[in-house]
Each structure stands twice: as C-alpha cells, then as structure tokens.
Amino acid sequence: MLDKNGIAKRIAKEVQDGMYVNLGIGIPTLVANYVPQNIEVVLQSENGLLGMGPFPFEGEEDADLINAGKQTVTTLPGSSIFDSAMSFGMIRAQKVDLTILGAMEVSENGDIANWKVPGKMVKGMGGAMDLVASAKNIIVAMQHCDKAGNSKLLPQCSLPLTGVHCIKKVVTDLGVFDIRDGAFVLLERAADVSIEEIQSKTAGKLIIPDHVGIVE
Amino acid sequence: MGLNKVVKDAREACAGIQDGMTLMVGGFGLCGIPENSINELVKTGVKNLTCISNNAGVDDFGLGLLLQGKQVKKMISSYVGENAEFERQMLSGELEVELIPQGTLATRCMAAGYGMPAIFTPAGVGTEVAIGKETRDFNGKTYLMEYAFDADFAIVKAWKGDTMGNLIFRSTARNFNPMMAMAGKITIAEVEELVPAGELDPDHIHTPGIYVHRIFQGVDYEKRIEQRTTQKRA
Numbered sequence: 001m002l003d004k005n006g007i008a009k010r011i012a013k014e015v016q017d018g019m020y021v022n023l024g025i026g027i028p029t030l031v032a033n034y035v036p037q038n039i040e041v042v043l044q045s046e047n048g049l050l051g052m053g054p055f056p057f058e059g060e061e062d063a064d065l066i067n068a069g070k071q072t073v074t075t076l077p078g079s080s081i082f083d084s085a086m087s088f089g090m091i092r093a094q095k096v097d098l099t100i101l102g103a104m105e106v107s108e109n110g111d112i113a114n115w116k117v118p119g120k121m122v123k124g125m126g127g128a129m130d131l132v133a134s135a136k137n138i139i140v141a142m143q144h145c146d147k148a149g150n151s152k153l154l155p156q157c158s159l160p161l162t163g164v165h166c167i168k169k170v171v172t173d174l175g176v177f178d179i180r181d182g183a184f185v186l187l188e189r190a191a192d193v194s195i196e197e198i199q200s201k202t203a204g205k206l207i208i209p210d211h212v213g214i215v216e
Numbered sequence: 217m218g219l220n221k222v223v224k225d226a227r228e229a230c231a232g233i234q235d236g237m238t239l240m241v242g243g244f245g246l247c248g249i250p251e252n253s254i255n256e257l258v259k260t261g262v263k264n265l266t267c268i269s270n271n272a273g274v275d276d277f278g279l280g281l282l283l284q285g286k287q288v289k290k291m292i293s294s295y296v297g298e299n300a301e302f303e304r305q306m307l308s309g310e311l312e313v314e315l316i317p318q319g320t321l322a323t324r325c326m327a328a329g330y331g332m333p334a335i336f337t338p339a340g341v342g343t344e345v346a347i348g349k350e351t352r353d354f355n356g357k358t359y360l361m362e363y364a365f366d367a368d369f370a371i372v373k374a375w376k377g378d379t380m381g382n383l384i385f386r387s388t389a390r391n392f393n394p395m396m397a398m399a400g401k402i403t404i405a406e407v408e409e410l411v412p413a414g415e416l417d418p419d420h421i422h423t424p425g426i427y428v429h430r431i432f433q434g435v436d437y438e439k440r441i442e443q444r445t446t447q448k449r450a
Binding site (some may be wrong): 084087121122123127133142164176 | 245296303317321338339442444446
C-alpha cells in the first residue's frame, strides 16, 4: 500500500513541464515535494497567487503572504499576485492545467463529494466547487476506503456532491485509476496489493485491463 | 473639498451603519481584514447584520468578534471553519449561514462593481448549491445564474491609499478587497499608510478612488497569522 507520500509521489509523475497547477489541502500539498527538479511548474493558490514558493524561514513570515490553506508561504521569481475574481477567472477559463485535490467519495461517472457530511459541522466548499466545475484535468488523491473500511470508489456518491462528471483520474493507497465510460479502470496497483484486494475494496464498476502496471 | 474622501478614524468611517444592514467585509482568513472597522462595529453594538465575507474570522479576532457579540444575523461565506462560537450559533439556529463557492462569491462582488446584474458560472451545477437557481446552457455546458450582490456598505483594507480614495493592496492581502471595494453602495477603506493625492503612481493603483467613499489611516494593526508555517534553515 502507498502511504500519503507514496500517493503524492505517484501523482507528481502526472505533472509536466510548463504546467500551471493548483494543489488542494492535504495529500495534494505533498505533491510539490516530488515534482522533478528538471521541469518548470507554477503553483496557483486560489486566494490570489501564481508562483507559490516554500514556507518561509523562521522569522521571515509575512502575514500578508499566505496560501489557500492560510499558511504563510513565499513567492518564487516570476510570481504574480491578483485578486480573488481574477484567480477564479483563470480557473474558470481553464488556464490552470492541472488540479489535484482530495475527496471523501468519487463515483464511477466522475462525480466527487468532498465538502459536506450530513450531521457534522459544515465548514464550506471554499474554492472546490469552482475548481472541479472548470478544471480540464483533475486528479483526486485519497485513501481507497474510509476508516470503517467502506469503499470510497462508488457507483454513486452518497454524500452531497461537489461536482458532477468531472474527475478523470484517482490515485489511492491501492492504485491508480482512470474514470472513463462509467467505470474505474485500474491502470496500476501498489506493489504489495493484489488485484483481488482492489476488486473487493472497489464498490463502483471496475475494469481490469489485460495489463496492470505496478506503481513506482 | 469635494473629492477628499478622508475621514478621521474608524468611528467616522462607520457612521451610518445601522441594524439590519448588509456589509461586505474584505479579507481571506485573517489576511487583509479591516481590523479597525471591525473593532469599531463591535464598539457600536450594531446588530442583525448580514455579512458577506469569504470567512468568519476566528473566535477572538476578525469577524469572530462580531459573532461573539451576537451582532450577525446571517453570514454569506465560502468557508467558515476555525471558529467555535460560529459553530455553536450555527448549530443552535441563532445564525443563518449561506455557503457559496469561493469563485462565485468573488464574481458576484465583481459583477456589482461592474454594473452587471448577474453572472453565469459552472460552479455548483448538479449540487445543492444549484437548487432553485436558473440554469442556462452555453456551448454544451450548463451554467448557474448567480446574482450580483447588493451591499449597503463594503469595508476593505488596503496597504496604501491616497486622499482621493485610490488604493494599493499588498501581496495576498489583496484577495477579496478590490472587488468588494467596487461593490458597496458606500465603500469604506482603511489603510496602513494614507498619503496625499499625487503620491501614488497612477499606473500602480489597484482600486480607483471613484469606488471609495471614505478612507482613513488605520492604527495598531495586529495582522495576526492564522497558520504560521516555516522551515528551518539548512
């Protein structure tokens, strides 16, 4: 099984030279640590920053410079800052090439639920609904099952939706899946995870091609 | 003089904000919030406010202070975590909360400032956000119609401003401030540095003074950091 860093490392392989990328909170944030040094990528933070850099050194925090998770960050050479309307304008206009975010549930037709659990305190969707509704390329990073062991790859989402028909790829602790033609297509499995285990833990329709790779 | 927008302090700036009004309040998290004006509203005790703001502050800072005083009737926000009193009032039904996507929030402000009655956005299509809303298809994709906001006052925080109300924001403290500044029937701007008209380079102005009705030199900015994250030097 892949740990959080393993999931992030695998997703980093989808990041290509020259891309503008929006990383969500949680595992997606870790992806930045695995983007190869020899390619150039610009990170967008939807509170209004392109060219987000690493956390500042102690004592150099700037209260005016934060990311979408409200963490203090830095800018990199070539970065730019803009207002919230422009930030979501560039998301809506599909200028951002790749969006990576977490989820509570994903369905076989590409629906995603990641903002609300009935009966629990609802904090809000933030920018997630805008991102999933507009991004041309979205990868979901999540655990394959919830803490009770229930599959999070479902025929239909049971939780309130964040967006419909929008997710094309899911990377979990068990493997890598494309979503196409109303099914999860198993592309790669974690080295120590069997196809049978993935089958038993995937509630949605699962297609297993003749060749299934191993996540490296 | 006619185009001098300067008022003495937060008290003068917030004059006329009355019970039941709708306010836009700039900032993202605690970054770029109008600290002086929020403190003034706490002092006046004005009640039954509807606040349009991306977040609701934390328990003891930002809009959380207005919540502590039960001055807010309704919050219109995209994300409201990090606030225990907010949660308590929401769950008890004392506080009405309308959660809307962040981009929709920003663009509904922008629409007001651009004189457009509504926008179309795909955010929320097929979700509970879309319930009861008009949709329209363009080029094979479905969009929701969302109305421009209508706010009695917009309260924003800028880095620098001049006596004619021209504003420059700093770093990501810009966030919602420029579009809210454009959207208020009356816009109040508090600034870290107020300078005479003519000192700011016209090419560097983010918000033209035409949108700003009252401006004042803020004092004692705390600029609290919500998530202080650092790395150690190698």
